[in-house]
Amino acid sequence: MSDHTFSLQFLGTGTSVGVPMIGCRCPVCTSADPRNQRRRTSVYLTIGGWHIIVDTPPDFREQALTFEILRVDAVLITHAHADHLFGFDDIRRFNTIQGMVVPVFAQNETMAELRRIFSYIGDAPKPGVYRPLADFRIINTPFAIGNVTVTPLPVEHGEGQACGYRFDYSNRSVGFVPDCHYMPDSTIKLLQGVDVMVLDALRHRPHSTHFTVEESLSCLSRIGARRSYLIHLCHDLDHATLSNELPSGVEVSFDGLTVDI
């Protein structure tokens, strides 16, 4: 019997500084609406018995505790910015719980940065030292995690590159691109037919490394998913206000939201 579970949970939906932002007293940072409290961006997918984390932000430990993450079969990293990576050390709890080395997937440059920053991490235990155990796998083409097909989605993110991911399982699919200011046609093509899309939308004012809400909506209309969610939001965006401004089929994500694909 096959497991039909296919869900995505938002563990964090905020931009690099999080919301509230340190030292800010603006209406969104001081809002009573819990949906305006945004940890750094990460999602947790449960697909056919596999548990996949995309990005390990500085908030990763707190996210794992709050949302009761009990298993991680694979870690995928979109790019090596601090807000997506600096919680990586906490993967070691899952080595202990599961008694296994955890596979970690990223594109070449991101993996090189990850291994430079976390140079003490390897795939073999060292007596007397408690450190994560990772099996680093560089990916450039679609790959499999169990019965899940994962397709890397190259996008431009400021002067560097980032990578989103598309997940296909049992005739259903979701795309996740958290950091992007330009999506090449070749990547839009890879996303066509996706059921659910999650895309970067920092704020309304232009930014050099992120889509604005308007740019995100225009990219989403080209992708054409049935349902879409905006992510990586800054404190310019109030959840309720933005929700009312969006076309049907596009929603604002918030920490803890679980979407069945």
Ligand SMILES: [Zn+2]
């Ligand atoms: Zn980011």
Ligand SMILES: [Zn+2]
């Ligand atoms: Zn603020």
Ligand SMILES: [Zn+2]
């Ligand atoms: Zn980034």
